[in-house]
Amino acid sequence: xxxxxxxxxxxxxxxxxxxxxxxxxxxAGEIGCLLGPSGCGKTTLLRTIAGLQPISQGEILLGEQxxxxxxxxxxxxxxxxGMVFQDYALFPHLNVEDNIRFGITNxxxxxxxxRITTLLELVDLSGKEKRYPHELSGGQxxxxxxxxxxxxKPQILLMDEPFSGLDVELRENLARQVRCIxxxxxxxxxxxxxxxxxxxxxxxxxxxxxxxxxLQWDTSYNLYHEPNHPFVADFIGQGVLIxxxxxxxxxxxxxxxxxxxxVCDDFSPNQAVSVLVRPDDIIHNDxxxxxxxxxxxxxxxxxxxxxxxxxxxxxxxxMSQSHHDHAIGSKIGVTLEMDHAVVFPLQENxxxxxxx
Amino acid sequence: MIHLLKQRxxxxxxxxxxxxxxxxxxxxxxxxxxxxxxxxxWAHLSNTLLPEYIINSLWLMLGVTIxxxxxxxxxxxxxxxxxxxxxxxxxxxxxxxxxxxxxxIAYTYTGLLEFEGPVQTALRTIFETQxxxxxxxxxxxxxxxxxxxxxVLYPYVYLLARTSFANQSQSVMHASRTLGAGPxxxxxxxxxxxxxxxxxxxLTLALMETLADFGTVQHFGxxxxxxxxxxxxxxxxxxxxxxxxxxxxxxxxIVLMAIEFWSRKQARYFTGHNQPLNHALPTLTGxxxxxxxxxxxxxxxxxxxLPALQLLxxxxxxxxxxxxxxxxxxxxxxxxxxxITALITISIALLLLYVKRIQHNPLIDNxxxxxxxGYAIPGTIIAVAVIIPFAWxxxxxxxxxxxxxxxxxxxLLSGTLFALVFAYCxxxxxxxxxxxxxxxxxxxxxxxxxxxxxxxxxxxxxxRIHIPLxxxxxxxxFILVFVEVLKELPTTLILRPFxxxxxxxxxxxxxxxxxxxxxxxxxxxxxxxxxxxxxILSKMIGKRHA
Numbered sequence: 030x031x032x033x034x035x036x037x038x039x040x041x042x043x044x045x046x047x048x049x050x051x052x053x054x055x056x057a058g059e060i061g062c063l064l065g066p067s068g069c070g071k072t073t074l075l076r077t078i079a080g081l082q083p084i085s086q087g088e089i090l091l092g093e094q095x096x097x098x099x100x101x102x103x104x105x106x107x108x109x110x111g112m113v114f115q116d117y118a119l120f121p122h123l124n125v126e127d128n129i130r131f132g133i134t135n136x137x138x139x140x141x142x143x144r145i146t147t148l149l150e151l152v153d154l155s156g157k158e159k160r161y162p163h164e165l166s167g168g169q170x171x172x173x174x175x176x177x178x179x180x181x182k183p184q185i186l187l188m189d190e191p192f193s194g195l196d197v198e199l200r201e202n203l204a205r206q207v208r209c210i211x212x213x214x215x216x217x218x219x220x221x222x223x224x225x226x227x228x229x230x231x232x233x234x235x236x237x238x239x240x241x242x243x244l245q246w247d248t249s250y251n252l253y254h255e256p257n258h259p260f261v262a263d264f265i266g267q268g269v270l271i272x273x274x275x276x277x278x279x280x281x282x283x284x285x286x287x288x289x290x291x292v293c294d295d296f297s298p299n300q301a302v303s304v305l306v307r308p309d310d311i312i313h314n315d316x317x318x319x320x321x322x323x324x325x326x327x328x329x330x331x332x333x334x335x336x337x338x339x340x341x342x343x344x345x346x347x348m349s350q351s352h353h354d355h356a357i358g359s360k361i362g363v364t365l366e367m368d369h370a371v372v373f374p375l376q377e378n379x380x381x382x383x384x385x
Numbered sequence: 386m387i388h389l390l391k392q393r394x395x396x397x398x399x400x401x402x403x404x405x406x407x408x409x410x411x412x413x414x415x416x417x418x419x420x421x422x423x424x425x426x427w428a429h430l431s432n433t434l435l436p437e438y439i440i441n442s443l444w445l446m447l448g449v450t451i452x453x454x455x456x457x458x459x460x461x462x463x464x465x466x467x468x469x470x471x472x473x474x475x476x477x478x479x480x481x482x483x484x485x486x487x488x489x490i491a492y493t494y495t496g497l498l499e500f501e502g503p504v505q506t507a508l509r510t511i512f513e514t515q516x517x518x519x520x521x522x523x524x525x526x527x528x529x530x531x532x533x534x535x536x537v538l539y540p541y542v543y544l545l546a547r548t549s550f551a552n553q554s555q556s557v558m559h560a561s562r563t564l565g566a567g568p569x570x571x572x573x574x575x576x577x578x579x580x581x582x583x584x585x586x587x588l589t590l591a592l593m594e595t596l597a598d599f600g601t602v603q604h605f606g607x608x609x610x611x612x613x614x615x616x617x618x619x620x621x622x623x624x625x626x627x628x629x630x631x632x633x634x635x636x637x638x639i640v641l642m643a644i645e646f647w648s649r650k651q652a653r654y655f656t657g658h659n660q661p662l663n664h665a666l667p668t669l670t671g672x673x674x675x676x677x678x679x680x681x682x683x684x685x686x687x688x689x690x691l692p693a694l695q696l697l698x699x700x701x702x703x704x705x706x707x708x709x710x711x712x713x714x715x716x717x718x719x720x721x722x723x724x725i726t727a728l729i730t731i732s733i734a735l736l737l738l739y740v741k742r743i744q745h746n747p748l749i750d751n752x753x754x755x756x757x758x759g760y761a762i763p764g765t766i767i768a769v770a771v772i773i774p775f776a777w778x779x780x781x782x783x784x785x786x787x788x789x790x791x792x793x794x795x796x797l798l799s800g801t802l803f804a805l806v807f808a809y810c811x812x813x814x815x816x817x818x819x820x821x822x823x824x825x826x827x828x829x830x831x832x833x834x835x836x837x838x839x840x841x842x843x844x845x846x847x848x849r850i851h852i853p854l855x856x857x858x859x860x861x862x863f864i865l866v867f868v869e870v871l872k873e874l875p876t877t878l879i880l881r882p883f884x885x886x887x888x889x890x891x892x893x894x895x896x897x898x899x900x901x902x903x904x905x906x907x908x909x910x911x912x913x914x915x916x917x918x919x920x921i922l923s924k925m926i927g928k929r930h931a
Contacts (some may be wrong), residue, residue: 081559105562112563118556121655122578132564133575151894164656174560181565 031092031184031217032057033078038087039099040070040077047073048084049241053235060211061219062232063243064264070241071221075187078219080110082339091184110218111178111238113188117170119162123279125149125173126158132181148176151210167195168203175207179214185212188220192227204230209378210261225265259373262305262359266326270303271378281372284339288370296372305371306345308334313349317362323355337363388468401749404733405756407663411770412758414613415635418628426617426626434613438630441558441609442637444527445534445602452535453591457542458584462572463677465550469669475681477923480544480686482537486872487894488600489908491533493692496699496901498524525605533601536688540592543684544926545587549580549652589645597638597763599875600634600893605660610634611765611875618714624773642761659704683860693912698906708908715907719887722802724869726809727863733810734817734862738825739851743833743843757815764812768879771808775799805880812876813869817862825851826856861921868918873910 033055040048045252047070055061055098063071076082080096080103089097093108096103111132116289120128133222136144150157152172162170178186191207206380208231211218222228228235229249236246237260252300256262259270268331273283273295281288283304296302313335324344325336333354335347355361400764463469463477482490488868498504505521523529534596553576563570564613599611610630618627702708737753759767775798786794798804828851836846852859881890889906 079559081561081562104567105559106567108563109565110563112560112562114554114556116554118554118558120557120558120575120579122581131566133562135565161654170517177560179562183563187563316902 033061033076033217033219034090035090036088036090038077038084038089039084040073040082043075046241048077051087051241053236053243053246055217055219057217058212059217059233060208060231061246062220062228062235063219063238064225064228064235065238066223066264069238071238072189074238075112075189075219075221078185079110079187080108099102099264106178107186109181111181111183111186113171113174113178113186113191115173115190115193117162117194118301119170119173119177119378121162124161125154125165128162128173129180131177144180148180151179151213152176153206161311163268168199171195172205175210179210179216184217186218188218190222191220191372192222192224194285194302200224201226201230207231210248222385223249237264238248254371255268256305256371259303259305259376262371262373266307267346268305268307269343269345270373271306271339271345272375273302273304273370273372275300275302281370283370284343285365286366288367290370290372294369297373301375303373303376305373306367307346308346310365310367311337311345311347312364312366313347313353314362317364319364320362321345322360323357326355326357335361337361398746398749398752401737401740402752403543404737405752407621408733408756408807408814409758410774410810412762413769415631415766415770416629416776419632421625421629423624423629424625427629428622430613430617430630436634437608438610438613441527441602441607442596445531445595445607445609448528448531448636449534449591449595449791450588453530453539453542453588454584455508456535456539456688457587458546458577459680460539460684461546461550462542462576463680465547466666467677468666469674469677471678472610474907475678475685477926478685478689478917479681480540481685481916483540483922485537485689486600486874486911486915487533487537487594487598487694488604488874488896489912490537490688490692491530491601491604492896492901492904492908494529494533494694494890495525495896497691498522501928506775506870514524527605527607530601530605530607532712533605534591534595534598536684538594538673539684539688541590542587544582545583545638548926549583549655550576553579571612574673579592579655582650583649584657586645586648586652587649589641593638593641593761595647596634596641599763599765599878600896604896610637611763614765614769615875615879618769618772624769624776625723627769628773631769634763634766638763676841678719693909696905696909696912699902700909703902703906707903712906715886715891716906717889718885718908719871719889720886722805723867726806726813726870727866729806730810730813730866731821731859731862734814734821735859736806737853738818738822739847742825753818757814759811760815762812764808764873764876765879767808767812768876771804771811771880772799774803793904799876800880800882802882802885805877805882808876808880809866809870812873813866816865816869820862820865824855824861828854861918863926864921865918868915871914 033051033053033228035051036191038047038048038051038256051071051074053061065071073082077084077097078091083102084097084099086099088095091108094103095101098106120131123131126145128142133144133220145158146155152175154169154172154176157165157169162173165173171194175188175191178188188207191284195203204227211231220228220231225235232249234246234251235252237244237252237258239260245256245261247255250260252265256265262268262270263346271283271285273281273288275298276282276287277298279290281290281302281304283308288304321337321339323335327334328351330351332351333349335349335355336344337347338344347361349355349361451788460475460479462473464479496502500521503736536839557579558575566574577850596609599615601607602609603612603615610633614627614630614634616624617630660756737756739751741749750890760769777797779799782797783794786792832850833846836850841849871887872889873894876923877890878893881887886894888911891907892904892911895901895907
């Protein structure tokens with residue numbers, strides 16, 4: 030188990046920059062996760078660490094060892110990285126046991142057997158040693174792929190969308206199990222996904238990527254509450270951006286009233302800005318005198334998500350308990366519960382209802 | 386139960402069953418000879434020649450296995466894994482030898498390597514010796530036959546191996562690399578084992594062709610089943626022994642078919658649902674690029690370019706004297722025969738497949754499957770199997786007519802073009818079934834259903850939806866059958882009407898008379914026509930990969 034250090038790397042494919050000046054650091058034993066829309070470069074980043082793709086600039090270090098730079102490229106097979114592929118990439122002609130054995134043929138026979146037994150127990154597949162990949166369910170294949178990648182005690186484990194082929198109900202559960210396994214083995218791991226629930230379930234640090242850039246590398250909590258980029262604000266959780274004007278130090282004037290911010294130096298007084306409003310900033314309260322009109326409502330089972338219209342026509346989101354139904358067009362009482370506002374330079378296109 | 390039976394037995398199912406039964410009569414007749422007692426010829430055969438047939442066939446199969454694997458797999462690997470100089474041409478040019486029937490390449494190499502041929506002449510010039518003492522390997526031998534078959538049959542291995550290599554999820558190979566395996570271990574422990582079922586499937590096809598061959602082994606004097614059947618039939622006129630030899634050969638074929646079937650099933654597990662390659666293939670440069678180029682060039686050079694040049698050379702030498710009315714009669718005979726056969730074959734195939742599609746009836750599914758068995762059966766066997774029932778029918782009818790009507794009906798079926806076309810239809814029906822079937826499979830059932838909701842009946846659906854959508858697979862099927870008929874030697878040789886000659890028969894006769902140059906022109910025409918399906922095939926593959 031080693032730490033991973035990536036310093037200002039670029040990767041090109043036919044003159045387009047796939048990775049643009051990426052820097053990140055993962056401590057030994059830490060689990061990181063790269064989050065982003067498809068095509069943002071997150072898989073490419075993983076492939077550069079595995080040595081499946083060269084970099085055009087920067088450095089990648091595994092522990093103390095320089096594995097990739099402008100003129101260094103350690104072959105994949107010499108890097109001791111474990112990788113779990115999106116399609117699992119199990120060897121179809123080998124059974125479970127031999128798939129796991131593939132990377133540890135240099136171990137003694139007894140050591141191999143010991144390791145296989147331990148790993149199968151760990152991934153809860155004892156008794157399935159002789160099965161072939163096509164005889165296993167998707168979730169079982171995924172766990173074999175994990176066991177195979179872990180067998181040789183890699184310096185770092187890389188996982189490329191490891192849960193994407195599975196049922197939605199399975200994913201989070203499995204993500205938690207995988208986290209447990211990785212922590213048991215004390216493995217440094219980096220995973221790629223486009224599903225934030227998976228990322229939150231598994232990772233210590235999460236990076237949000239877009240268009241080849243790593244926008245923010247932080248804890249899940251901070252990504253949600255302190256996004257440093259409008260894209261991150263939009264990609265993580267739900268929320269809208271409303272217009273505001275910086276009034277004085279650490280304050281911003283909006284349709285919701287005067288809000289406190291904690292970034293003071295970046296903005297000048299009277300500057301027009303965008304302010305992030307999450308659904309949990311606006312609390313539904315029937316007793317409140319502050320009434321807003323419901324323009325849309327979505328039933329989410331555990332709660333209602335209302336879209337409310339502010340006085341100037343801007344819209345914000347608000348959650349209420351699932352038995353609090355209000356018809357579109359009616360007015361509901363709300364209160365504001367915002368510690369401090371997240372402020373960005375004025376955005377052209379205010380994201381409205383963002384994705385899951 | 387009665388209701389179920391009524392559902393299954395209707396005029397459509399009766400029609401297909403009757404067609405399939407009629408078409409497969411030869412097969413049933415042949416099978417009936419299993420129970421026929423053997424005669425003296427058989428006793429003689431089994432003591433002397435039969436062991437030789439079996440041993441030669443086994444050697445051929447072993448040799449062709451090694452030869453096709455050695456030629457096919459390296460090409461498949463470099464083409465599927467790398468970018469290199471000339472690949473865009475080589476990847477389809479590797480299929481060219483498919484246009485070269487084994488018996489024709491055998492004739493050209495006989496000509497190239499004989500004492501008077503260009504190779505030995507050149508060697509004598511180089512070494513300035515006029516003596517005959519210069520040792521030179523005899524091409525007309527078992528080893529020579531193996532070489533000939535390998536050179537024209539490796540494309541089966543190449544094609545299936547290449548598809549398998551290319552379809553292997555790249556992540557499987559990357560997974561192997563992340564687990565510490567270098568390129569060689571990855572090839573031998575991962576890529577090759579995963580492709581193994583596909584390679585075996587391709588190999589069995591090549592071996593079936595080897596067993597079915599008559600022209601090459603006859604010319605090279607290698608005694609095998611096909612030459613044995615031919616000899617027993619034409620030499621002794623012994624139907625029973627010919628049929629019994631055929632059955633023995635069929636046993637070999639059935640084993641190969643079983644292996645092929647099993648391999649294809651296995652191959653499905655081994656490839657599964659893989660995304661197409663989206664990462665660019667690594668580009669080879671310098672010496673490695675040259676090596677990849679040479680690996681692919683060698684089989685094309687010896688399997689197609691050299692023999693084709695030899696044929697061209699012969700054709701030019703004899704063009705003045707040979708391009709006459711007799712030759713054009715030959716061309717007319719061959720082409721009209723192939724045309725009519727192809728037309729009838731695709732009509733039957735279309736009818737069977739269409740009934741199968743609208744009936745959803747396991748009985749019909751199996752009937753169609755049996756009707757498509759002909760492809761595996763060597764032409765020599767089919768010829769013998771067609772002659773036997775047809776001759777019986779003619780004799781019986783003639784006897785009956787003489788007795789009751791006082792006239793002789795003579796030979797109505799045997800020795801006519803009808804018998805020949807019938808045999809071709811049985812042999813090549815599966816070619817048409819496969820091609821049209823894959824086209825039909827692409828027309829989704831929902832299309833039929835939506836047409837029905839719009840008020841169209843089955844006939845209208847066939848006419849206005851299926852035939853327009855199927856036109857390209859119908860044309861492909863037509864061309865494939867056409868060319869197969871043109872190339873087919875033993876069936877034509879045995880069943881052709883008296884004095885009716887085709888290109889393939891003329892090629893054979895000229896070669897048998899040691900007039901190799903005179904065989905050049907008809908052979909060249911067969912090869913050129915054979916190029917058409919190869920081009921279609923490479924285009925189809927190109928489309929699938931695009």
